[in-house]
Amino acid sequence: MLNIGNMTFESNLFLGTGKYKDAKTQLQAVEASETEVLTFAVRRMNLFDSSQPDPFEQMDVSKYRLLPNTAGAQTAEEAVRTAKLAEVANMCDMIKVEVIGCDKTLLPDPVETLRASEQLLNEGFTVLAYTSDDVVLARKLQELGVHAVMPGASPIGTGLGIINPYNLSHIIEQAEVPVIVDAGIGSPKDAAYAMELGADGILLNTAVSGAGDPVKMAEAMKLAVRAGALGAEAGRIDKKFYAQASSPLGGLSI
Amino acid sequence: MQITLNGQLQNIENSQTVADLLEELQIAHKKTVVERNGTIVIEEFHQQEGLMDGDRIEIIHFVGGG
Numbered sequence: 001m002l003n004i005g006n007m008t009f010e011s012n013l014f015l016g017t018g019k020y021k022d023a024k025t026q027l028q029a030v031e032a033s034e035t036e037v038l039t040f041a042v043r044r045m046n047l048f049d050s051s052q053p054d055p056f057e058q059m060d061v062s063k064y065r066l067l068p069n070t071a072g073a074q075t076a077e078e079a080v081r082t083a084k085l086a087e088v089a090n091m092c093d094m095i096k097v098e099v100i101g102c103d104k105t106l107l108p109d110p111v112e113t114l115r116a117s118e119q120l121l122n123e124g125f126t127v128l129a130y131t132s133d134d135v136v137l138a139r140k141l142q143e144l145g146v147h148a149v150m151p152g153a154s155p156i157g158t159g160l161g162i163i164n165p166y167n168l169s170h171i172i173e174q175a176e177v178p179v180i181v182d183a184g185i186g187s188p189k190d191a192a193y194a195m196e197l198g199a200d201g202i203l204l205n206t207a208v209s210g211a212g213d214p215v216k217m218a219e220a221m222k223l224a225v226r227a228g229a230l231g232a233e234a235g236r237i238d239k240k241f242y243a244q245a246s247s248p249l250g251g252l253s254i
Numbered sequence: 255m256q257i258t259l260n261g262q263l264q265n266i267e268n269s270q271t272v273a274d275l276l277e278e279l280q281i282a283h284k285k286t287v288v289e290r291n292g293t294i295v296i297e298e299f300h301q302q303e304g305l306m307d308g309d310r311i312e313i314i315h316f317v318g319g320g
Contacts, residue, residue: 016320026318041319044260044312045286047279056285056316069319085287085314088294156320183320205320 002201004094004178005126005147007065009036012195013225014067014180015218016040016205023058025214030059033218039067039096039203042082061091067128067203069096076115083120094126094147096182096203106156110137114144121145130182133167139174148177150203153194154184157206161190165197172198188217188224195228196236255307266305273300275311287314 002009014037020026030038038061068086070079079099086092097116101109108130114137117129121144128148129141138149151171154160161184162168172179178200185191185204194202202225211217257266269275272295276282288295288303289312295303305311 017318018320019318039320041317042314043317045281045284045315047260047281047313048262068316071319084294085289086316088296089285089287089314089316091285091316203320 002178004128007093007126009065009201011036011222011225012201012229013191013222014039014182014201014203015208016203017056018205019209020214021209026209027058029208029214029218030064032215033208033222035222036065037067037094037203038064039069039205040091041071042068042085043072065093066091067094067096068092069098069130070116071098071100073099073116074101074109074112075099076112076119079112079116080119080123083123083125087125092125094128095120096128096130096150097146098130107132107152110134113137114140117141117146118144128180133164133171135167135170135174138171138179142175142177146177148180148200149175150180150182152183153181153190156183158184159186159207159210160184161186162193162197165193168194168199169197175200185221188220191221192224192228192231195225196231198232199228201225255305257305257307257309257311259311260313269305271301271305272303272311275305276300276313279313281313285315288312289314 002012011034013035015033015035016039070082073079083095099109099112100106117127120127127146129146130150133151141149153162180201180203181194181199182203185207191202208214208218269278272288291310
């Protein structure tokens with residue numbers, strides 16, 4: 001169970017809608033993931049090329065909570081504009097604040113992310129802030145009042161997994177709002193690991209859409225997120241330096 | 255009249271309003287948001303919102319993304 005703002009989700013997996021090879025695969029992957037939240041982008045319509053596909057053509061979006069991102073924005077003002085465009089179209093249950101500050105790493109601009117989050121909170125949006133794994137920045141976003149912080153596991157689209165579990169653990173430990181690990185997830189083990197570290201959810205896109213079999217991977221991610229969440233609830237054993245036998249040492253018959 | 259439509263100069267002959275323009279572009283049935291000179295025109299006002307020579311019109315939609 002995941003609570004964000006006034007919404008409650010059974011699934012801890014949020015899915016992006018980018019880069020699927022076709023609409024049918026996307027639809028099947030979304031269904032296999034059992035996600036309740038879809039992410040997408042807001043763009044100028046390509047009016048001069050009618051062949052541009054509509055990612056939601058075959059989808060009943062009313063079945064999902066919609067989490068548009070502000071990708072493409074480089075300033076707080078651009079992010080706020082994007083959020084408002086999505087809101088007037090009734091396509092915005094929550095806004096993913098994404099203000100990129102570096103073309104090579106696609107890492108977020110911390111200053112503009114804070115400014116955009118503050119403005120959108122003032123406008124009454126449910127704000128989920130995509131951030132780096134910076135512990136202090138995550139705390140400052142939380143202090144602003146964002147409804148969830150979304151630290152990247154590693155840069156967008158790299159599939160490098162969790163490159164700084166130490167920072168991520170601190171973000172999770174200090175969190176008073178849900179922590180959704182967003183970006184950089186490569187395989188199910190990354191998703192399970194993030195949940196085991198205590199994350200409240202995972203947002204991923206390329207790991208599924210770019211997989212050899214996206215539909216199968218969507219199911220794998222669903223199971224990985226569930227496995228990691230259960231593991232975190234159960235509590236793992238301490239790591240020990242020396243071996244400790246699982247079988248009794250007494251009563252040997254040999 | 256000449257308007258800048260999604261960044262391109264276009265001659266619009268048959269459209270007097272935002273609603274007309276969406277019809278002329280054959281996208282009235284699609285989920286879009288229109289900005290006229292930097293201000294959002296909500297759907298209820300598409301019929302009333304007149305176009306003028308020199309307008310900057312942006313038509314926004316939703317695409318796949320993460």
